Amino acid sequence: MRIATYNVEWFTGLFDRRGRILEDGERSSRYGVTRAEQLGALGIVFTALDADCVLIVEAPDNNTRRKTVPMLEAFAAKFNLRQRRALIGFENDTQQEIALLYDPDAVQVVHDPHPGTEEAPRFDGKFQIDLDIDDTLDTVIFSKPPLEVALETRAGTRLRLIGVHVKSKAPHGANDPDSTVRIAIENRRKQLAQCLWLRRRVDDLLAAGDSVMVLGDFNDGPGLDEYEKLFGRSGLEIVLGDGLPHARQLHDPHAHLGKGQTEAQPASARFFIPEPAPGKYFSAMLDYILLSRDLLHHKPRWRIWHPFDDPGCYHAPELREALLQASDHFPVSVDIAL
Numbered sequence: 001m002r003i004a005t006y007n008v009e010w011f012t013g014l015f016d017r018r019g020r021i022l023e024d025g026e027r028s029s030r031y032g033v034t035r036a037e038q039l040g041a042l043g044i045v046f047t048a049l050d051a052d053c054v055l056i057v058e059a060p061d062n063n064t065r066r067k068t069v070p071m072l073e074a075f076a077a078k079f080n081l082r083q084r085r086a087l088i089g090f091e092n093d094t095q096q097e098i099a100l101l102y103d104p105d106a107v108q109v110v111h112d113p114h115p116g117t118e119e120a121p122r123f124d125g126k127f128q129i130d131l132d133i134d135d136t137l138d139t140v141i142f143s144k145p146p147l148e149v150a151l152e153t154r155a156g157t158r159l160r161l162i163g164v165h166v167k168s169k170a171p172h173g174a175n176d177p178d179s180t181v182r183i184a185i186e187n188r189r190k191q192l193a194q195c196l197w198l199r200r201r202v203d204d205l206l207a208a209g210d211s212v213m214v215l216g217d218f219n220d221g222p223g224l225d226e227y228e229k230l231f232g233r234s235g236l237e238i239v240l241g242d243g244l245p246h247a248r249q250l251h252d253p254h255a256h257l258g259k260g261q262t263e264a265q266p267a268s269a270r271f272f273i274p275e276p277a278p279g280k281y282f283s284a285m286l287d288y289i290l291l292s293r294d295l296l297h298h299k300p301r302w303r304i305w306h307p308f309d310d311p312g313c314y315h316a317p318e319l320r321e322a323l324l325q326a327s328d329h330f331p332v333s334v335d336i337a338l
Helices: 035-049 068-078 177-207 227-231 235-240 293-298 317-326
Strands: 002-007 053-059 085-088 097-102 107-111 127-129 138-140 147-153 158-165 212-217 269-273 280-284 287-292 301-304 332-335
Touching (some): 002 035, 002 158, 002 212, 002 287, 035 068, 053 068, 053 158, 068 085, 068 097, 085 107, 085 147, 097 107, 097 147, 127 177, 138 177, 158 177, 177 212, 235 287, 287 293
Parallel strands (some): 158 212
Antiparallel strands (some): 053 097, 107 147, 147 158, 212 287, 269 280, 301 332
């Protein structure tokens, strides 16, 4: 079966205030693309992806006027996708939900949040940790609480999925060099705290004997920025269980690249930086599917659906162009015999 994660930039902007699909020539919230173009591109990408379930990062907003699940299911119906049912967990107020689009003939899924402990609260709760080593506990929350899913395949295999969109480290709101550094460090601390929270939940699941898959946008990766040197390791490495006994570590082959390797680095996102003119593109590996060690016995094969780096995508012009129009991230999938 195939499980995927896909961060869809401004998916929420393709629906009106009542949740109806917008397919017109008006500009999408995605730069340089109309709503019709982005919608059509997403239809092509999801059709080609053909996954049994897709974790959608930045899914359409869930609020009092419109609901994420009907919007995603309407999208699936429009393009006749077999991933035709949707699931969300705890909604948030960021206009970017975490949702699962899945094929009900292939898997059964339910939002199954852990009741929480003092060390690992429920994901819509509060996490207490001393972020700045001042002997005072700081309170950390998830602006986008992870989606915790109990999944069962048609063959009866059970596993736990945790869909994540970890806090960005970018210094939004900074207006001078000093505030840029200060906000970047504050955001890095919060990002590491969220990853520690995730790791504690993973430890609970592994201790219970569960198969675990953590997937989504981590806004992080080994060697991604200079602040990793300040804090010693990346948030991704914390979730992976770097330094823990081998049996407790998670694995994604793309998460272990970047340290002293000379081969071309993988990328799952491509951002346009307009200044200084004429601008340039910046690529980064941000999206991962981490597997517990027992799942590695099921012959997993990872794939980044990159329009230039993946030959299958590059040599399919319609898919290649659709990937570029649909989002600033590309899908990441794992094929695994479950």
